[in-house]
Amino acid sequence: METGNYSQTQKAFDDEALNPDGIFNKSLTECDRLSIEFLKGYAQDWMQVLEIGCGKGNVIEALAGNKTAVDLSPEMLKECAIKNKQVANMDALPFDDESFDLTYMIMTFQHSKDREKTLSEMNRVTKEGGWMVIIDGDKDSGIGKIREQGVEAGTWPRVGDAHWIYREDFPEWEAKHLAEHILCLFKKK
DSSP, rough: OGGGGGGHHHHHHHHHHHHHTTTTTOOOHHHHHHHHHTTTTOOOTTOOEEESSTTTSTTTTSSOSSSEEESSSSSHHTTOOOEEEEOOTTOOOOOOOOOOOEEEESGGGGGGGSHHHHHHHHHHEEEEEEEEEEEEEEEESHHHHHHHHHHHHHSSSSSSOOOOOOGGGGSSEEEEEEEEEEEEEEEEE
């Protein structure tokens, strides 16, 4: 298993997956429900679909298509019910070029240690004409600003070293908010 500079992030998510009082479980969160609603408009039965950072599989399990999921945490993957799943680093995806019609990540990009590499890998594995989707926390939202203050003060609970995103960093991507603090970026390759 290649985890590179993600070993501390992997440990944090493995620990969180094993924590019965942790923030990750099989109950759908608001973000999960909104992401499923949005992605159902894209995922079709005939598509090859990849979720990068699937966690316990809450979203990918609800979508159509030939589904593949990767996550950095083997402990998270244990509860993911889809067949095609594996431990993988978002900066070194173990797939051939242009393998997927829909490639997405939900609250995963915020953990990237090398955002250019992560986007490059996402682009590489997505087929020409396919869709790439990033759903993540919006740093510019009211909640995002409160979160940033809480992170600085050490009062906002988070797993790993998560950094929410700014819309302005993605000028070539279409954008919409799934909720006031949940930014959805999408782009056809």
